[in-house]
Amino acid sequence: MQNDSFLLEKLEVREQDLALRSLKKQNDRIDFCSNDYLGLARNKAFQKEINQEVARNLYAHGSTGSRLISGNHPLFEKTEIKIARFHHAEEALIFNSGYDANVGLISAIAGRGDAIVYDNLIHASLRDGIRLSLATAYSFLHNDMRNLEEKLKRLKRRSFVVVESVYSMDGDEAPLEELISLCNRYEASLIVDEAHATGVIGEKGEGLVQQLGIERECFARIHTFGKALGVHGAVVLGSKTLKQYLINYARTLIYTTALPPSDVAAISVAYDYFPKMKEERKHLQQLISHFQRINLPFGKLPSNTPIQILIVPDNEEVLALANTLQRKGLDIKAILSPTVPKGKERLRITLHSFNTFEDIQRLIVCLQNY
Numbered sequence: 607m608q609n610d611s612f613l614l615e616k617l618e619v620r621e622q623d624l625a626l627r628s629l630k631k632q633n634d635r636i637d638f639c640s641n642d643y644l645g646l647a648r649n650k651a652f653q654k655e656i657n658q659e660v661a662r663n664l665y666a667h668g669s670t671g672s673r674l675i676s677g678n679h680p681l682f683e684k685t686e687i688k689i690a691r692f693h694h695a696e697e698a699l700i701f702n703s704g705y706d707a708n709v710g711l712i713s714a715i716a717g718r719g720d721a722i723v724y725d726n727l728i729h730a731s732l733r734d735g736i737r738l739s740l741a742t743a744y745s746f747l748h749n750d751m752r753n754l755e756e757k758l759k760r761l762k763r764r765s766f767v768v769v770e771s772v773y774s775m776d777g778d779e780a781p782l783e784e785l786i787s788l789c790n791r792y793e794a795s796l797i798v799d800e801a802h803a804t805g806v807i808g809e810k811g812e813g814l815v816q817q818l819g820i821e822r823e824c825f826a827r828i829h830t831f832g833k834a835l836g837v838h839g840a841v842v843l844g845s846k847t848l849k850q851y852l853i854n855y856a857r858t859l860i861y862t863t864a865l866p867p868s869d870v871a872a873i874s875v876a877y878d879y880f881p882k883m884k885e886e887r888k889h890l891q892q893l894i895s896h897f898q899r900i901n902l903p904f905g906k907l908p909s910n911t912p913i914q915i916l917i918v919p920d921n922e923e924v925l926a927l928a929n930t931l932q933r934k935g936l937d938i939k940a941i942l943s944p945t946v947p948k949g950k951e952r953l954r955i956t957l958h959s960f961n962t963f964e965d966i967q968r969l970i971v972c973l974q975n976y
């Protein structure tokens with residue numbers, strides 16, 4: 607028997623803090639927690655279209671190797687051209703996941719002597735990319751342009767600014783136009799993770815960067831496919847040179863088995879599908895506005911996105927509330943410290959195009975009577 611008691615000690619710390627994580631079974635409660643913003647992962651017509659496409663072409667479920675060795679099925683190139691066109695980018699490069707895209711991109715482009723300045727609320731995948739890079743990293747206060755400028759002013763080296771267009775734990779948006787002007791002023795390169803904007807923001811779900819018409823001003827954009835697009839994988843958008851560089855230096859692209867052709871086909875079908883889902887985006891926006899207007903006995907963060915946050919300080923408090931909602935048939939998860947800072951524990955409520963006003967009403971009544 608291997609001695610793993612040193613692991614138990616760390617798990618016990620988590621348990622004492624009421625922060626022990628475990629894998630949860632899927633359930634039939636009303637979904638207020640998944641990233642399936644447009645309901646595509648549960649959309650039978652969409653699933654059927656993917657399955658038919660895969661069956662018609664007998665696309666394999668294995669890719670046989672890295673894209674640099676044997677795994678670069680012709681569908682990759684076709685799909686990357688389609689995605690680049692849709693997002694008004696020079697080039698697109700598909701990665702196995704958003705995690706891989708972020709880690710691969712950031713760790714590859716920023717080297718020793720460079721600086722990375724990042725919003726202190728960015729996702730763990732971007733942070734891990736920063737940790738793996740040899741650059742010096744500085745964080746700035748969330749969405750605080752003055753604080754960012756103070757950091758940029760002092761830098762005398764090549765610098766990258768890393769942000770999300772929609773923040774996954776707060777649901778608010780980055781001031782991208784201000785970020786662009788600061789980056790221009792201090793000659794920094796802007797990297798925008800659009801994971802939670804993809805499919806949701808913009809007339810066709812193209813994301814916040816395109817909605818603002820600033821795609822040419824970004825050094826790189828990341829769109830993920832596992833959220834509103836209902837499939838799996840991610841893409842980095844940027845210049846031809848950036849793509850060539852990543853093919854040469856991004857370790858999460860080079861040293862991993864490529865996505866199977868069946869997954870790439872699913873991504874391609876998703877890009878035919880979600881731009882047309884205008885009614886779904888409209889309904890989702892109505893739910894968001896409705897939820898924002900309602901008075902609740904908890905601190906609600908302002909948010910125009912499907913991510914709605916109620917601050918309920920203390921792990922025990924927020925867990926008790928989440929458990930009550932779960933018992934009432936609502937699938938809502940508590941976000942505990944240390945995932946968020948102590949005192950900022952929260953309920954993270956995600957709204958979807960398949961949620962109804964009745965679903966929201968049920969949630970509101972539960973919260974008001976808690």
Ligand SMILES: Cc1ncc(COP(=O)(O)O)c(C=O)c1O
Pocket residue numbers: 703704705706708729731770774799801802830831832839840
């Ligand atoms: C902002 C952000 N970026 C990247 C990722 C990672 O994407 P994926 O789930 O495709 O690995 C996530 C997902 O949790 C995310 O919220």
